[in-house]
Amino acid sequence: xxxxxxxxxxxxxxxxxxxxxxxxxxxxxxxxxxxxxxxxxxxxxxxxxxxxxxxxxxxxxxxxxxxxxxxxxxxxxxxxxxxxxxxxxxxxxxxxxxxxxxxxxxxxxxxxxxxx
Amino acid sequence: xxxxxxxxxxxxxxxxxxxxxxxxxxxxxxxxxxxxxxxxxxxxxxxxxxxxxxxxxxxxxxxxxxxxxxxxxxxxxxxxxxxxxxxxxxxxxxxxxxxxxxxxxxxxxxxxxxxxxxxxxxxxxxxxxxxxxxxxxxxxxxxxxxxxxxxxxxxxxxxxxxxxxxxxxxxxxxxxxxxxxxxxxxxxxxxxxxxxxxxxxxxxxxxxxxxxxxxxxxxxxxxxxxxxxxxxxxxxxxxxxxxxxxxxxxxxxxxxxxxxxxxxxxxxxxxxxxxxxxxxxxxxxxxxxxxxxxxxxxxxxxxxxx
Numbered sequence: 136x137x138x139x140x141x142x143x144x145x146x147x148x149x150x151x152x153x154x155x156x157x158x159x160x161x162x163x164x165x166x167x168x169x170x171x172x173x174x175x176x177x178x179x180x181x182x183x184x185x186x187x188x189x190x191x192x193x194x195x196x197x198x199x200x201x202x203x204x205x206x207x208x209x210x211x212x213x214x215x216x217x218x219x220x221x222x223x224x225x226x227x228x229x230x231x232x233x234x235x236x237x238x239x240x241x242x243x244x245x246x247x248x249x250x251x
Numbered sequence: 252x253x254x255x256x257x258x259x260x261x262x263x264x265x266x267x268x269x270x271x272x273x274x275x276x277x278x279x280x281x282x283x284x285x286x287x288x289x290x291x292x293x294x295x296x297x298x299x300x301x302x303x304x305x306x307x308x309x310x311x312x313x314x315x316x317x318x319x320x321x322x323x324x325x326x327x328x329x330x331x332x333x334x335x336x337x338x339x340x341x342x343x344x345x346x347x348x349x350x351x352x353x354x355x356x357x358x359x360x361x362x363x364x365x366x367x368x369x370x371x372x373x374x375x376x377x378x379x380x381x382x383x384x385x386x387x388x389x390x391x392x393x394x395x396x397x398x399x400x401x402x403x404x405x406x407x408x409x410x411x412x413x414x415x416x417x418x419x420x421x422x423x424x425x426x427x428x429x430x431x432x433x434x435x436x437x438x439x440x441x442x443x444x445x446x447x448x449x450x451x452x453x454x455x456x457x458x459x460x461x462x463x464x465x466x467x468x469x470x471x472x473x474x475x476x477x478x479x480x481x482x483x484x485x486x487x488x489x490x491x492x493x494x495x496x497x498x499x500x501x502x503x504x505x506x507x508x509x510x511x512x513x514x515x516x517x518x519x520x521x522x523x524x525x526x527x528x529x530x531x532x533x534x535x536x537x538x539x540x541x542x543x544x545x546x547x548x549x550x551x552x553x554x555x556x557x
Contacts, residue, residue, distance in 0.1 A: 191405060192339025192355045199333070199342055217352055221342045224350045 138177060141167045141244070142206035142227075143237050144197070148181030150238040158214050159186045159193030165237050166204045174245050176238075180204070194218025201227055210240050256288070256422045257548050259429045260447035260476065264463025266434030268453045269483040269508070272518070273537070274431035275302045276525045280541035282391035285426035285548060289386075289393055290418035292443045293433030294379060294400040294410045304521035308397050309384025316358035316409035318376035323348050325370035332362035332371060338406070358409040377401070379410045381417055389526045396421055407439040415443055426548050436466035441474060448547060450476045451540070452502075456488035461496060468500040479504040481540070486510045506540055508533045 144161030145152040155161040161184050168178040182204050186196035194214060198221035201209055210230045214222060222229055230244050261274040271293070278289040291299040300308055319332070319341075326348045333341040333349055340355035341362060353376060363371045379400040386395045398414030400407060415430065422428040432443040444450055450471045454460040464480070471478045480497050482490055485507035497505050508514075513531035517524040525534045 186339070189339055190337065191357075192336075192352070194339075195342055195352055195355060196339040199339070202344060217355060220352065221350075224342055225344045 137172070138168055138170050139208055140204065140206040141169060141208040141210060141241055142201040142204060143167065143209075143240060144184070144211045145181070145237060150176070150179055150236070150241075152237055154211055154233050154235055154237060154240050156212055156233055158209075158211055158218055159189075159197050160184075161197065161211075162187050164197075164201060164204065164206075166206055167237065167241055169241060169245065171245060171248060174242065176241075192217070195221045198222045198225060198227065201225070208244070210244055255419075256286075256425045256428045257544075258419075258447045259427060259544060260432065260444040260450040261429060261453065262432040262440060262444060262450060262467050262470075263453040264434065264436050264465075264467035265454065265459050268455045268460060269481070270434075270453045271299050271302050271431055272514070272524075273451060273453050273481055273483070273508075273540075274429050275299050276523050276534075276537045277541050277544065278386075278393050278395075278429050279303075279388040279390050279523050280525055280538060281427060281429075281544065281548075282388060282393040284391075284545060286422075286424065287391075287393035287427050287429065288418060288422035288425050289395050289429045289431065290414065291395065291397040291431050292411055292414050292418070293431060294398040294414060294439075295407060295433055297397045297399055299395065299431055300397060301521060302518070303386055303388075303395070303523070305384075305386065305395075307384070308382035308399075309395070311380045311382050313377045314379040314381050314398060314400075314410050314413045315375040316378050316413065317360055318353065318356055318358065318374045319351055319360075319362050320372040320374035321348060321351070322370045322372060325368050327368055327370075329367065331365045331367060335361045335365040337361065354403070354405050357406040378404050378406075381414055383421060388523065394421060394425070407433075407437075408442055411439040412442050415445075419446075427544070434463075436463070436470050440467070441470050444470065444476060445474050447474075447476045449479055449503075449544070451479045451481055453481045453483055454493060455484045456482060456486075456490045456493055461492045464493065464496055465500075468496065468502070472500065478502045479506070479540075479543075482507045484508070484510040504543065506536055508536045 186193035
């Protein structure tokens, strides 16, 4: 297993930004491409979340954005029932974690992935 | 008998102003002379039947709205449907056919039109129940149509539109259809009020009443409906602002129902004030409104004699 793309909801985006407290209405997603074995961060992108301004179905739109960005792992607040169903269908693994910087959250989940 | 009944909309913007109170009392009064249908289109919390002292809502049928069914043989997973879906109800995984989230679907059908491969069919989904029954009163009897949205549904307008359409069908041989809407001034309310000959906006002399009255009068302006105002609980606050708003929006008539013990007593009993205390001031004002509406029904016009 080489690299994975991880999506984290953020306000401005970037490795030093904090994990945003909501999934559906988060302004951006920080997409981090990382080598699972070495923990090396290869690429960082920031994408806008159309769910932020959606009338309804924000969580599902956010889930679609994550999948469209090629991410297969999501780290952030617990998704709502609709968003959760969508993430499952889209094959995105969900890790619930808030209150940390993006880089620390990713480090923590990578540890968890390795030990499992 | 006419092809179409006169449609009277009862709304108000703010909740708890007495929309259902006015609608139920008018339905009873008008049923003495006319064939009346009362439609309770407040599908999220319909309770006209409670104000009428009824235990059950009558015969029921399903409220069905559009839901896309995808033909996986024709679908190429192009994503056109997901792109046009305004409510985010269609999810696309790479190279796989779309998945539809039932509760997010508002039934707009945009996906059908967007699909270049004719791979989407019209399916139906049950979003609520519709009830129809006859209601006997001391004056006459009328038909009550009630729409009830299923708990947990995200979209109100489809159920409102369905209930309204059925109510219109049910009043084909009636003289008047009274449409009692829920609170608010969104799409669901506008859809419920469309086609009304007159809209009665029930309000109250409070800052909230004034604020929400403006919203509902704005809706009336948008759909081109004449408006009357009922200031309910008149006397609990100054009415100058309400009257100023009424003037600004060219409201045709302003009625005032005073805050009174008789209304509270009849309300607590689940009885109509026009039957319980017919000589009370509130009952007399309601009678006056019913008489004005009678003129409109008889004349088949919305011109009001002053």
